[in-house]
Amino acid sequence: MTQTRILFAAQAPRLLALLALLLLWLPCVLRGPDSYVQIDDNLDAEIGVPYLLHRFDVALDYRPEAQVPALMNGLPRNTLRPGLSVPVALFGIFEPLTAYWVNQLLVRLVALLGLYALVRRYGLAAPEHRPLAAAVALAWAVLPAYTMYGLSALGTPWPLLAVLELRRRGGRLWWPWLVLLAFPLWSMLVLGGFFVVAALGLLLAADWLLHRRVSLAAWGGVVVLGLSYCVTEWPLIGSVLVRQQFVPHRLEFRLAELAPQGLAAGLRSTGQYLGWGQYHSSRFFRGGIALALVAAAWQLRSAAPIGQQAWRHRVGVGLAIVVALSVFCAFYPQAMGPLQRVAPALGAFNLTRFHFLTPLLWFGLWVLALRQLPPGALRTGLVVLQLAIGLGSNAEWLHNLRLWGGRPAPHEPTWRQFVAPELFGQAKGYLEQRSGQPASAWRVACLGMPPAAAQLNGFYTLDSYQNNYPLPYKHQFRRIVAPELAKSPELRRYFDAWGNRCYLFSAELGRNFRVGRTDGVVVQDFRFDAAAFRQMGGRYVLSAVQLAHPSGAGLQLIAQLHSPTAYWALYIYEIRT
Structure with missing residues (x-):
């Protein structure tokens, strides 16, 4: 019985942190279809892909001819995320919203366990530090994150821990190898994966340079991680590097045209990276951690000089890395201008994604600070502050709390309002009856x-938000939107120098891609190339805005639909024959 009590006491802080995380996320998952799901770069881009991979039964079909017919007139399957992926698998088991929340909860639970294990072995190893380690792990797990990217951001403690354990104990342990083999199944190579592999390699190289220490097991672990990514991400790697199936539109990326230019702009961007980070890799205010570092430095003023020097050295190295990465990410888009004049294809690679490493670096600095502070109100207050900062930065969590409180954000629709199954069901039924053909026989754009x-409602769209698609399709689609791009230099630059949002544009709307039915927006002068639209198979435009003069664009209004549960009004226009 005594051993049982000791074991429970050892595990209790971690179990309480896991329970607290689950309780904190109840306001999100209990709302069901009326919950808020992050929209930008998430619901408008990532959630539909695994759903469609399973709908068309191509999740594991890596043949060059495999396509997703509902996207962009048959988007090549190998432009999309791999089928050997935990999120994709979950979308094959559950309906989309359930799969999304299950994936998010699992990502956050695994992230909590990962950081807890890391800091318990490297940072807060003393038995009395278990509650503190659990609180730090909870603060990590509530950070804002795009969990459709899996463990790309919040899961980074796991590969670091695995490599450190291989360096310390050699290859005798089995679980670090399993972690490194499995991590690519729940993360993305182009976001966090490549940069995690690079960072671990640099860490081991620095270990050799500074200490002349070489761990073959640790290097082997990095190689295993890289090879596992090659297997998991074979659709992308094989279609681009081995047997090119298409020319990606990313070859025309010109990041320098999208970023503010000049020293002042670069310094402002550096400050943003330092103070808040980048939103894809967890955007939260770093001030709480900075305050903890100041408090720890003050606490150490009476410590022995050797202890002070060692602590300041570690913190100084960590801050130097964070500053260097912030400067690099801030000025990288500007530097790409002259580089692309020499090698245009360099724009396809976005090396600013090293910022996926910075949240873990900041938490490492935070642990260094907390370890120097005695138990008491100050240390507890700093932990509570960081927990509040993480939750306060988490848009999904905040918006769902607002929904429970009856104060929804006016331009942040819930899942039900965004997907609007009743509204789009009416539209699909009406158009299939009008055309006498199923939705697969014709194309729409929004x-x-x-x-x-x-x-998500069964339409086949010419437009889409995709991180990778064939360059010839971008040129073909541009003919449709060219009249509106000609009116707006900003939209023209947005599409030509980037183009992930291959959308119908309106100069009057600008980059407002979310017009609600209560906004009452009427576009006075909309132009697009109806002949090019028809040539690509387009027949109908599903519009959230009313067109004052649709005939000027070669369109005619055929239906106007509304639903009280939908965020959108739906004006359906048909190409005039």
Whole structure:
């Protein structure tokens, strides 16, 4: 019985942190379809992809001819995320919203366990530090994150821990190898994976340079991680590097045209990276951690000089790395201008994603600070402050709390309002009856709303938000939107120098891609190339805005639909024959 009590006491802080995380996320998951799901770069881009991979039974079909017919007139399957992926697997088991929340909860639980294990072995190893380690891990797990990217951001403690354990104990342990083999199944190579592999390699190289210490097991672990990514991400690697199946539109990326230029702009961007980070890799205010570092430095003023020097050295190295990465990420887009004049294809690679490493670096600095502070109100207050900062930065968590409180954000629709199954069901039934053909026989495009809403309701769209698609398709689609791009230099630059949002544009709307039915927006002068639209198979425009003069664009209004549960009004326009 005594051993049982000791074991429970050892595990209790971690179990309480896991329970606290689950309780904190109840306001999100209990709302069901009326919950808020992050929209930008998430619901409008990422959630529909695994759903469609399973709908068309191509999740594990890596043949060059495999396509997703509902996207962009048959988007090549190998432009999309791999089928050997935990999120994709979950979308094959559950309906989309359930799969999304299950994936998010699992990501956050695994992230909590990962950081807890890391800091318990390297940072807060003393038995009395268990509650503190659990609190730090909870603060990590509530950070804002795009969990459709899996463990790319919040899961980074796991590969670091695995490599450190291989360096310390050699290859005798089995679980670090399993971690490094499995991590690519729940993360993305182009976001965090490549940069995690690079960072671990640099860490081991620095270990050799500074200490002349070489761990073959640790290097082997990095190689295993890289090879596992090659297997998992074979659709991308094989289609681009081995047997090129298509020319990606990313070859025309010109990041320098999208970023503010000059020293002042670069310094402002550096300050943003330092103070808040980048939103894809967890955007939260770093001030709480900075305050903890100041408090720890003050606490150490009476410590022995050797202890002070060692602590300051570690903190100084950590801060230097964070500053260097912030400067690099801030000025990288500007530097790409002259580089791309020499090698245009360099724009396809976004090396600013080293910022996926910075949240863990900041938490490492935080642990160094907390370890120097005695138990008491100050240390507890700093932990509570960081927990509040993480939750306060988490848009999904905050918006769902607002929904429970009856104060929804006016332009942040819930899942039900965004997907609007009743509204799009009416539209699909009406158009199939009008055309006498199923939805697969004709194509639509959306104006004033993300095409993902139509895609999740069974429509086949010419437009889409994709990180990778064939360059010839971008040129073909540009003919449709060229009249509106000609009106707006900003939209023209947005599409030509980037183009992930291959959308119908309106100069009057600008980059407002989310027009609600209560906004009452009427576009006075909309132009697009109806002949090019028809040539690509387009027949109908699903618009969230009313067109004052649709005939000027070669369109005619055939239906106007509304639903009290939908965020959108739906004006359906048909190409005039």
